[in-house]
Amino acid sequence: MGSGYLGATHAIGMALLGHDVVAMDIEKEKISLLSSCELPFFEPGLGELLRKCMESGRLRFTTSYDDTVEADIHFVCVGTPQLPGSLNADLRWVETAFTELARRICSPAIIVGKSTVPTGTARRMAEIVRRHSSDPRVEVAWNPEFLREGRAVEDTLKPNRLIFGVESPHAEKLLRAVYRPIIERGCPVVVTDCTTAELTKVSANAFLAMKISFINAMAKICEATGADVLPLTEALGYDDRIGRRFLGPGLGFGGGCLPKDLRALCACAADLGLDDVALLIRQVDSINLSRRHRALVLGRELLGGTYVGKRVCVLGAAFKPNTDDVRDSPALAVGVAAHAENAHVVIHDPVAMNNAKRAHPELEYAETIVEAASEADLVMLLTDWTEFIDMDPELLSTTVRSRNIFDGRNALTPERWHAAGWNYRA
Numbered sequence: 001m002g003s004g005y006l007g008a009t010h011a012i013g014m015a016l017l018g019h020d021v022v023a024m025d026i027e028k029e030k031i032s033l034l035s036s037c038e039l040p041f042f043e044p045g046l047g048e049l050l051r052k053c054m055e056s057g058r059l060r061f062t063t064s065y066d067d068t069v070e071a072d073i074h075f076v077c078v079g080t081p082q083l084p085g086s087l088n089a090d091l092r093w094v095e096t097a098f099t100e101l102a103r104r105i106c107s108p109a110i111i112v113g114k115s116t117v118p119t120g121t122a123r124r125m126a127e128i129v130r131r132h133s134s135d136p137r138v139e140v141a142w143n144p145e146f147l148r149e150g151r152a153v154e155d156t157l158k159p160n161r162l163i164f165g166v167e168s169p170h171a172e173k174l175l176r177a178v179y180r181p182i183i184e185r186g187c188p189v190v191v192t193d194c195t196t197a198e199l200t201k202v203s204a205n206a207f208l209a210m211k212i213s214f215i216n217a218m219a220k221i222c223e224a225t226g227a228d229v230l231p232l233t234e235a236l237g238y239d240d241r242i243g244r245r246f247l248g249p250g251l252g253f254g255g256g257c258l259p260k261d262l263r264a265l266c267a268c269a270a271d272l273g274l275d276d277v278a279l280l281i282r283q284v285d286s287i288n289l290s291r292r293h294r295a296l297v298l299g300r301e302l303l304g305g306t307y308v309g310k311r312v313c314v315l316g317a318a319f320k321p322n323t324d325d326v327r328d329s330p331a332l333a334v335g336v337a338a339h340a341e342n343a344h345v346v347i348h349d350p351v352a353m354n355n356a357k358r359a360h361p362e363l364e365y366a367e368t369i370v371e372a373a374s375e376a377d378l379v380m381l382l383t384d385w386t387e388f389i390d391m392d393p394e395l396l397s398t399t400v401r402s403r404n405i406f407d408g409r410n411a412l413t414p415e416r417w418h419a420a421g422w423n424y425r426a
């Protein structure tokens, strides 16, 4: 249920494991693309696997709930975005999916939530199922997903852990059977209750977010004291209790998962009266968002104090490289903010342009880096795609109006840019 980034990838993964899979979505256009072997989103390596599964006959797509009724196991992979005007997750799609399934299933199937949800959701879904299903043996389980966009194929076929939130030995047995080839290859399995399973995913995301915001907090201290956050990061990273990964000072995190999961956790902690926990999580979010404002300020400084009438080339629209996902993208947020300050913003991204145009038709888009940088007063590298990191400063010098570059990801080699006569800020 749900054939977006998570659901389509999971369906393909399940078919590759040898299961017969029906993948459902309420969006007709998405299902029509998938049915003709086309991915509705960008994910390296996944298109080829989709074709392989369709050829095998083990995977098909539908928009009808009725086509899914006969399954032994149902995975709910629908979206759980932030509720507008609130920190909470909007669970209406999860509720609809469980309700529609429960109304139709009349055999002892299991409905497994994979969407990332606040704790207590599985318990509520079990009540919905009890209320609507004619078969009292229908069960609810939770099996949170840890795949990363851009690496979804590897993460799905070779996950580093499987979490089974179950309320009966039967549900555990069925999940173990479904994932058998992966478990036999040595993937660890943590079996727990549904509430703990829900929380494993949310806390993993909160921890990763906290690591990014922690190093950005240190970046703020470095800026205020004249220290250098890059050697500091390197020095911290050598300590294997800390580790180098996710310790990247810069424009911070975004996307369809980390920010909204963090906010839902904050709301959950506040509802539970755990104000100190809510405060910790809120600060992680707030430090992260402050980096977008800081990027805007540094860009303005490079422009001599104002964006008004200046041409700004924004490199990056996706929230991170190797995806076309622009949900809560820091790059787009900075581009939009510069536009609001009356800059003429031109954006280029290797794969996320269509999604960005849909989200922000008011901005201008260019097909190449050089076209986007043409006559620019400022170039802003905001998503660290390899092609941006590899840009030639000499070549770019010939197209811009002024050689000002803001490196929002600490991704460039400043010496190269200085040597080519650029004003470089990061």
Ligand SMILES: NC(=O)c1ccc[n+]([C@@H]2O[C@H](COP(=O)([O-])OP(=O)(O)OC[C@H]3O[C@@H](n4cnc5c(N)ncnc54)[C@H](O)[C@@H]3O)[C@@H](O)[C@H]2O)c1
Binding pocket: 001, 002, 003, 004, 005, 006, 007, 024, 025, 026, 027, 030, 077, 078, 079, 080, 093, 094, 096, 097, 114, 115, 116, 117, 145, 146, 147, 148, 149, 256, 257
């Ligand atoms: N994208 C990721 O990398 C990732 C990783 C781990 C977990 N998650 C979690 O997975 C969930 C889905 O995320 P996503 O990125 O795939 O979102 P998405 O928006 O790409 O996909 C969600 C899909 O669900 C469909 N849908 C909504 N209601 C439906 C219904 N009643 N029946 C069938 N389909 C329905 C939508 O049309 C949409 O295509 C979220 O909870 C997210 O936090 C996502």
